[in-house]
Amino acid sequence: MSLWLVLAVNSITLGGLLFLLSSGFSLIFGLMKIPNLTHGSFFMLGAYLATSLIAYGLDFWTSAVLGGLGVALFGGIVERFILRRLAGAELAQVLVTLGLSFMVADVCLMVWTGDPIRIATPAALRGAASFAGLGFPKYRLAISLIAVVFAAGLWALLDRTQLGAMIRAGVDDAAMARVVGIRVSRLFTIVFCLGAWLAGFAGVIGGPILSVYPGLDGEMLPLALVVVILGGSGSLLGSLVGSFVVGFLYNFGQAMFPELAYVVLFLPMLIVLVLRPQGLFGRPAV
């Protein structure tokens, strides 16, 4: 298999992970108007929780779901008891999420030590599947498939259900949504928990590829930021496209300009910011 094909498969995998991470980030940003700077920590915390669950004897997928749930619970507590106290003070909310991210990082360092932990690939997905004479690693294909399924599921949730319609109304105009009787603050909690779960789950299924180590949060958060700035906040399609763009940029950038991978990654974001500040699929602020 040629180098380019390997890079492309890796890019799609990373894109899938990033979609899980950034769709929640984007929804939270769209609805609550805050960039949730603990989102990288959610990713890392989910992965760490799963390593403990797996060590306890649970299987990979159960651990992934439960790890995500643990993170969702934590996210719910943060939203309900801290962010809500600061309702309306967006800047204070952002600073609190930043402070929390430092606390989570330090607690993770204390509990799971500084050594990288690798999550084993589930047995059924080890090895490679071959198509047209080329071998593709099964697990990476599975991640791409999961991302596609979640993209479809989230789209259905947002576009086809009453809850989705309420969330969209909240994103568009929270004050007006309140007037027509939607409990926007409850939507905040739901969306925050959902976003946290997605991030935690993504951290676990990313584990076999990325492993878990201190600083993983700080590596994922800027990627999610770039995705949302590129794609536009509150837009599912934006985070889908943005995720894959970032996935490709990151992998190809690292292969071709290893020393400047970060610049290659951020340059398109800066160009988008200058030409289209609301992002590729975002709507201009009113």
Add this chain to the structure above:
Amino acid sequence: MTRLPLALGFVVLATLPLWMPGTYYVNIASQILFYAIFALGVNVLAGYAGLVSLGHAGLFGIAAYAGGKAITAGYGHSVVAVIALAATLVTAAVFAVLALRGTGLGFVMITVALGQIVWGVAYRWISITNGDNGITITGRPMPFGLSLASPRSFYWATLVVFLAALASMTVFVASPFGASVQGTRDQPRRMNALGYHVWMIRFLAFLFSGFWSGVAGLLYLYYNQFVSPQVVALTASAEALLMVISGGTATLLGPIVGAALVVVMKNVASAYIERWNFVLGAIFVVIVVFMPDGLVPGTVRLARWARSSLLGG
């Protein structure tokens, strides 16, 4: 009425190395001073212009790295200072053009991203920055033939720069420019309608802020004789912001008190517990949730309340 405490404060600061026991404390005082310069710089944006930057460690670090590269290339110290500050100003201008595409939270997000680019370059572009190993320099400058090698003399030199920074801030706040910066914070639309060039005012405020961040970065380099990617990490930007917020934004004294608080906390915390990041995060959360206007205004408010209730007013 405020003159006496100011004069007292000045005397205490100027004579500090004479009565402070041990060089350890003199060194901490030097750290407080250059971090206070940094915090004053951040405060121009976060406090007076209402633009919260989480990328200022990038500017601080650019000055330190540019200075480090210039010193290893063999330039004299005055040339080094010019190169470092010029590099900072150019970077600040680029940051400003990009970050000012957004205001409020957009500005915060863009500055986070910009700061991370600087971090990525410092960490990954090993042929230039030496990656995680950082850049080590030897020697401090000798202005007017005075050696700054000892902790005491370095403290006094830092104090002189600090007083210059403080003086420039005092002038800035009282100046028409300072007033217009605060105008763009409070009423950007009205300022625009009144014929002020809001973007240009913010841009210049960014440069002013970047300049003092760069000066602080250069002092940091000379103090530590070393710079590594840790200096430009998001944590460093957050620490600077914490100094400003904990002390009280848009006050002259606040960032100085905040810098002292953070530096002392950091040294005390690291002496007794390993968990500085946890403490930093916790202070952040507690201050933002319970004392949103910062320690200095918060204490002033408390004192006023105590006085009025004591006097029965």
